[in-house]
Amino acid sequence: MPLILLELTLMIVAVRHILLHRNYRFGNRGIWLFVVIIFQIIGPVVYFVFGRGDE
Structure with missing residues (x-):
């Protein structure tokens, strides 16, 4: 259950x-x-590491 909540929170x-x-x-x-x-768990992590641009 905690992994599902973590996954859902990261995606949102x-x-x-x-x-x-x-x-x-x-x-x-x-x-x-x-x-x-x-890519539910990996996708958000990849986005925050590589995709997020400068503000």
Whole structure:
């Protein structure tokens, strides 16, 4: 159960961040939404490490 909550929380935070910001280091909004939603645990981590652009 804790792993499911962690997974869901990471995905929600990542999707929210993707929808609210327009700057990405690599790719675009559609690609990052796909990665975060399809690759549930790894996707948000990859987004926050590699995809999140400068504010």
